[in-house]
Amino acid sequence: MAAANSLFPLLSRLWAHIGQGQRRQLFLLILLMMVVALAEMVSIGAIFPFLAVLTGPERVFNHPLGQYFAFLFGLVEPRQLLLPITLLFAVAIVLAGCMRLLLVWVQTNISYAIGSDLALDVYRRTLYQPYAVHTSRNSSEIINGVYSKASGISSYVILPLVTIVSTATLVAAILVTLIGVDPFTSLLALAGFGVIYGGVIKLTHRRLFRNSRLVADEAGRVIKSLQEGLGGIRDVLIDRTQDVYCGAFRKADLSMRAAQINSTFIAQSPRFAMEALGMLLIATLAYNLAQGDGGIVSAMPVLGALALGAQRLLPLLQQCFQAWSSIRSNQASLADTLDLLEQPMPEHARQGDVPPLVFERNIRLDDVYFRYSPESDWVLRGVSLEIPKGSRVGVMGETGCGKSTMLDIVMGLLSPTSGSLAVDGVVIGAENGNGWQAHIAHVPQSVFLADSSIASNIAFGVPVDEIDMERVREAALRAQLLDTIQSWPEQFDTRVGERGVRLSGGQRQRIGIARALYKRADVLVFDEATSALDNETERAVMESIQALGADTTVLIIAHRLNTLNSCNIIVELGKGQVARVGSYRDILSNS
Structure with a gap:
C-alpha cells in the first residue's frame, strides 16, 4: 500500500515515457512561465504610481522619478501625470493578461500532445502483445485502459502537472513582489494559506487515493456492462x-460518480476559506494603515498593491x-496506464516489413505440449505431426480436445510450452514468427466484421485508397459471394453494420473466407469456417478451396466428417493427443 500511495515514483x-x-518543449514552456511571472510582477508594481497619482499627484510630481518622467514627456503640472500613468498601468495589466492567456494556450496544447502520444503508445504496445496475453485479459479492461x-x-x-509548475512560478513572483511591498503582512498571509492548504492535503490525500482506485475499477465495470448488454442484444430482448x-x-456508475463527487468537493472546498482569510487580512491591514500619520490616503498605494496581489494570488x-x-x-x-506503457514490445515491432520465411517442404510439430498457465491443465500432450506443403489437412x-489450440500454435499465435514448431526444419520463435505468419490467412468460426463496406471488410486492414478491387471481386467469386453482392444496390460499397449485423451468418462467414483469399496466402486455416453455411454453399466453397492449387496448404477444423x-x-x-492420422476413406471406414 505504501508503494501504491507514493505519487512521485509514478511521476518519475x-x-x-516522454520523448x-x-x-x-516543456523546458521552453518553463522559460515562458518565467516571462509571464515577470509580467505579473510588473503589473502589480504598476499599481503603485497609478494609485499614488490618483491620491496625491503632487508628491509623485515632486519625486525625483516623477520629475524625470515629467521632463521626458514634457509635463508641467502634477495633474498631467494622471493620463500617462493610467495608460502605463492599463498596458501593464493587459500585457500580463495576454501573457497569461498565451501560457494557458501553450501549456494546454503541449499537455494534450504528450497525452495523445502516450495513448497511441499504449494502444500500439497492447496490439503487439502475444496472443496468449490477449486471451488472459478481459476486453472491457483493455478498452478502459487504452x-x-x-x-x-x-x-x-499532464495538464495538472504543468499547471502546478506554472502556478507555482507565478505564485513565487507575486509573493516576491508583495514581500517587497509589506514583508510582515505578506509572510503572515503566506503562512496562513500554507497552513490551510497543507492541512487539507494531509487530511485528504488517502481519501483521494481510495477514490482514484474506486474510479479506475468501476469505470471498467461500466464498460463491461455496456459491452455485455449491447453485445448480446438479441438474447437481452428475447x-x-x-x-x-x-x-x-x-x-457501477453510481459508485464511480460518488467517488468523483467526493474528489471534486475536496478539490474545491479550500477556496472559500482562502477567500475569507484574504479579505480578513486586507481589512486588518487597511485598519492599521488608516491609523498612521498619513491616513488612508497615504496608505492607498500599499493597500492597492496588496489587494491586487491577493486577487491574483488566491x-x-x-x-x-x-x-x-x-x-x-x-x-x-495513472498507475494502470503506466503498466500498459511498460508492456514489452517484441523486437520485430521495430523491424518494419519482414520478408516471408522460406516454406517449400513441410510444417512439423515435434512433441508439442501446451497449457495456458502453470496452474491450468495440459491442452496438448505430446502432439507430433507433419504437414507437407500443398496438402489438405482436416482436423x-x-x-475441448485441443484442435483450435493446435492450429494457433501452427499459426505462430501461441508458443509451445515444450516441444517445437518447425517450417522446413527452421524452428519458429519470436525472432522469425512474423516471417512465418506472412504465409498464413485465417478464417475463424466467428468472423469479426467492421462497420464499413463489403470491400473494406474483404480487404481487412488495407487503407481504402489502396484496396485492389479486382482482387476483392476475385476473392468474393471464389467464396461464392459475388452474385449476392452484385444483387445489392450499393454492391461492394454496402455497409455491413456493427459486427455484420445486417448480414446473415452464412454471408458473414463467406466474407471471412473471401478475406483470407484476398490475402493470397499459401497457408489457409479454416477454424469451423463453414459451420454457418448451408450444405450446397459449403460444398461450393470447399470445391473452391480444393482448386486453390498445389502450392497452397489448407488446414480445416470441422465437426462434420463429410x-x-x-x-x-x-x-x-482426443484429449490433447493425436488419436489417429489417415485418409478420409481410412477414417470413414473406422469411424
Whole structure:
C-alpha cells in the first residue's frame, strides 16, 4: 500500500515515457512561465504610481522619478501625470493578461500532445502483445485502459502537472513582489494559506487515493456492462433482461460518480476559506494603515498593491491545489496506464516489413505440449505431426480436445510450452514468427466484421485508397459471394453494420473466407469456417478451396466428417493427443 500511495515514483516513471522533443518543449514552456511571472510582477508594481497619482499627484510630481518622467514627456503640472500613468498601468495589466492567456494556450496544447502520444503508445504496445496475453485479459479492461485511462492522461495528470509548475512560478513572483511591498503582512498571509492548504492535503490525500482506485475499477465495470448488454442484444430482448444490465450499469456508475463527487468537493472546498482569510487580512491591514500619520490616503498605494496581489494570488493557489487533487484522485488510473506503457514490445515491432520465411517442404510439430498457465491443465500432450506443403489437412475431434489450440500454435499465435514448431526444419520463435505468419490467412468460426463496406471488410486492414478491387471481386467469386453482392444496390460499397449485423451468418462467414483469399496466402486455416453455411454453399466453397492449387496448404477444423472429404490427410485429436492420422476413406471406414 505504501508503494501504491507514493505519487512521485509514478511521476518519475511517466517522465521516462516522454520523448526528447516533448521534453524540449516543456523546458521552453518553463522559460515562458518565467516571462509571464515577470509580467505579473510588473503589473502589480504598476499599481503603485497609478494609485499614488490618483491620491496625491503632487508628491509623485515632486519625486525625483516623477520629475524625470515629467521632463521626458514634457509635463508641467502634477495633474498631467494622471493620463500617462493610467495608460502605463492599463498596458501593464493587459500585457500580463495576454501573457497569461498565451501560457494557458501553450501549456494546454503541449499537455494534450504528450497525452495523445502516450495513448497511441499504449494502444500500439497492447496490439503487439502475444496472443496468449490477449486471451488472459478481459476486453472491457483493455478498452478502459487504452481509451479512458490512457487517453485521459492529458487532462488528469499532464495538464495538472504543468499547471502546478506554472502556478507555482507565478505564485513565487507575486509573493516576491508583495514581500517587497509589506514583508510582515505578506509572510503572515503566506503562512496562513500554507497552513490551510497543507492541512487539507494531509487530511485528504488517502481519501483521494481510495477514490482514484474506486474510479479506475468501476469505470471498467461500466464498460463491461455496456459491452455485455449491447453485445448480446438479441438474447437481452428475447429474455427481457434489460433491467439486469441496467442494474449492473447503475451500480457501477453510481459508485464511480460518488467517488468523483467526493474528489471534486475536496478539490474545491479550500477556496472559500482562502477567500475569507484574504479579505480578513486586507481589512486588518487597511485598519492599521488608516491609523498612521498619513491616513488612508497615504496608505492607498500599499493597500492597492496588496489587494491586487491577493486577487491574483488566491485563484492561483486554488488552481494549484485543484491540479494536485486531480493527479491524486486519478493516481490509480495513472498507475494502470503506466503498466500498459511498460508492456514489452517484441523486437520485430521495430523491424518494419519482414520478408516471408522460406516454406517449400513441410510444417512439423515435434512433441508439442501446451497449457495456458502453470496452474491450468495440459491442452496438448505430446502432439507430433507433419504437414507437407500443398496438402489438405482436416482436423476433427470432440469439443475441448485441443484442435483450435493446435492450429494457433501452427499459426505462430501461441508458443509451445515444450516441444517445437518447425517450417522446413527452421524452428519458429519470436525472432522469425512474423516471417512465418506472412504465409498464413485465417478464417475463424466467428468472423469479426467492421462497420464499413463489403470491400473494406474483404480487404481487412488495407487503407481504402489502396484496396485492389479486382482482387476483392476475385476473392468474393471464389467464396461464392459475388452474385449476392452484385444483387445489392450499393454492391461492394454496402455497409455491413456493427459486427455484420445486417448480414446473415452464412454471408458473414463467406466474407471471412473471401478475406483470407484476398490475402493470397499459401497457408489457409479454416477454424469451423463453414459451420454457418448451408450444405450446397459449403460444398461450393470447399470445391473452391480444393482448386486453390498445389502450392497452397489448407488446414480445416470441422465437426462434420463429410466436410473433410476433400482432405488428403485427416487428423483426429482426443484429449490433447493425436488419436489417429489417415485418409478420409481410412477414417470413414473406422469411424
